[in-house]
Amino acid sequence: MAHPMKRLPPLPALHTFLITAQCCNFTRAAELLHITQGAVSRQIAGLEAHLGYPLFLRQARGLALTDQGREFYPRIQQVFALIDEAVEEVGARRKAxxxxxxxxxxxxxxxxxxxxxxxxxxxxxxxxxxxxxxxxxxxxxxxxxxxxxxxxxxxxxxxxxxxxRLTPVCTRQVLEGPLPLDTPADLERHVLLHPARDKHDWENWLRAAGHNPGPLSGGHHFDTLDLALSVASQGTGIALGDWSLIGDELDKGHLVAPFDLRVPTGxxxxxxxxxxxxxxxxxxxxxxxxxxxxxxxxxx
Incomplete structure (x- = not known):
C-alpha cells in the first residue's frame, strides 16, 4: 500500500527558523525579517507543531536551540544555500x-x-x-x-x-561583362559605388594602384561602406570592400576581387x-x- 506523501513545512516558516536560529532572539529576528515579534513566534510555533518536536527552549534569559533544533539548523542552512545558488546560476545563464x-x-x-x-x-x-x-x-x-x-x-x-584594407569588389557578372576590368584605369569606365560623398577612398586606392585619377564623376554615394557593398552584390557597380570583412562573401562567390592590391586606410x-x-x-x-x-x- 502506497503511503501518502508527507506535506513539507512552509518555506516562509523555514526561513523564519533559519534567521531566528542565527540570533536566538525573537525581537532581533523580527527586525531582520521586517515582521512583528508575534508573527515570528507564531511561525516558529506552527513549524514545531508541523514537525512534532520543539526547536527552541524558551528560557528567561532568551532562546536556545533544542537538540533537534541544533540538528535541524545546518540542514536548513544547506537548503537555503542551494536555493541561492540555483537562483544565481540560472539567472547568470539567462542574462545575455x-x-x-x-x-x-x-x-x-x-x-x-x-x-x-x-x-x-x-x-x-x-x-x-x-x-x-x-x-x-x-x-x-x-x-x-x-x-x-x-x-x-x-x-x-x-x-x-x-x-x-580596401580592395575593389563586384559580382562575377560585372567582372566578365562587356566592359574590361584588366587594369585599375578600367575602373573609371564602370559605375563606382562610394561609401562617402568625398570619394576619398576610391581616389586613394587608385593612386596606390599607380593610376592618378582625374575628378571622379558619376557613380552612386552611400552613407556607409556596408550599403555600397550590398548594392555591389546585386551587380549594380563596383564597391570598395574591407578585405578582412568580406572573406565569407568571396568564399561563397557572391563577390569577386578583380585586383590583388589591398590598401590600408589607417x-x-x-x-x-x-x-x-x-x-x-x-x-x-x-x-x-x-x-x-x-x-x-x-x-x-
Whole structure:
C-alpha cells in the first residue's frame, strides 16, 4: 500500500527558523525579517507543531536551540544555500551579454555570433548595431563592443582584430561583362559605388594602384561602406570592400576581387570593454573566441 506523501513545512516558516536560529532572539529576528515579534513566534510555533518536536527552549534569559533544533539548523542552512545558488546560476545563464557593433562589421561578426550560439547556447548574446563606429561606456550600457577607429581610445581594454584594407569588389557578372576590368584605369569606365560623398577612398586606392585619377564623376554615394557593398552584390557597380570583412562573401562567390592590391586606410577593428571593471568570465571567453576567429581567418 502506497503511503501518502508527507506535506513539507512552509518555506516562509523555514526561513523564519533559519534567521531566528542565527540570533536566538525573537525581537532581533523580527527586525531582520521586517515582521512583528508575534508573527515570528507564531511561525516558529506552527513549524514545531508541523514537525512534532520543539526547536527552541524558551528560557528567561532568551532562546536556545533544542537538540533537534541544533540538528535541524545546518540542514536548513544547506537548503537555503542551494536555493541561492540555483537562483544565481540560472539567472547568470539567462542574462545575455550586451554587445554593440557598427553595421559595417556585420558581414564578419554576425556569422561568428551565430556559430558561437551554436557552440555555447548557455551564453546568449544580444547584439545592437549602429552606423556609429565607436562606443561610450559612460553613457551606453554594453558589456563590450566591436569598434572601428584609428586607435581604440581611452578608458577601455582593447584587443586588435584586424586593420582595414580596401580592395575593389563586384559580382562575377560585372567582372566578365562587356566592359574590361584588366587594369585599375578600367575602373573609371564602370559605375563606382562610394561609401562617402568625398570619394576619398576610391581616389586613394587608385593612386596606390599607380593610376592618378582625374575628378571622379558619376557613380552612386552611400552613407556607409556596408550599403555600397550590398548594392555591389546585386551587380549594380563596383564597391570598395574591407578585405578582412568580406572573406565569407568571396568564399561563397557572391563577390569577386578583380585586383590583388589591398590598401590600408589607417583604421582598424577592435574588441573593447570598460577599463573600470573586470569582465565577466563568460564575456572574456566570448572575446577570446572572437579574437581567435579573427586571427584564424586572417588572409594575408
Amino acid at each position: 551579454l550586451q554587445l554593440k557593433a557598427p553595421t559595417c562589421a556585420m558581414r564578419w561578426l554576425l556569422p561568428r555570433l551565430m556559430k558561437w550560439q551554436a557552440l555555447r547556447p548557455d551564453v546568449p548574446v544580444e547584439l545592437t548595431t549602429t552606423i556609429a563606429y565607436g562606443v561610450d561606456f559612460r553613457r551606453e550600457e554594453f558589456d563590450a563592443a566591436m569598434i572601428y577607429a584609428q586607435a581604440p581610445g581611452h578608458g577601455v581594454v582593447a584587443r586588435h582584430l584586424f586593420d582595414e 583604421g582598424a577593428y577592435y574588441l573593447v570593454y570598460p577599463e573600470r571593471r573586470e569582465p565577466d568570465p563568460k564575456l572574456r571567453e566570448l572575446l577570446d573566441w572572437l579574437w581567435r576567429e579573427a586571427h584564424v581567418d586572417k588572409i594575408d
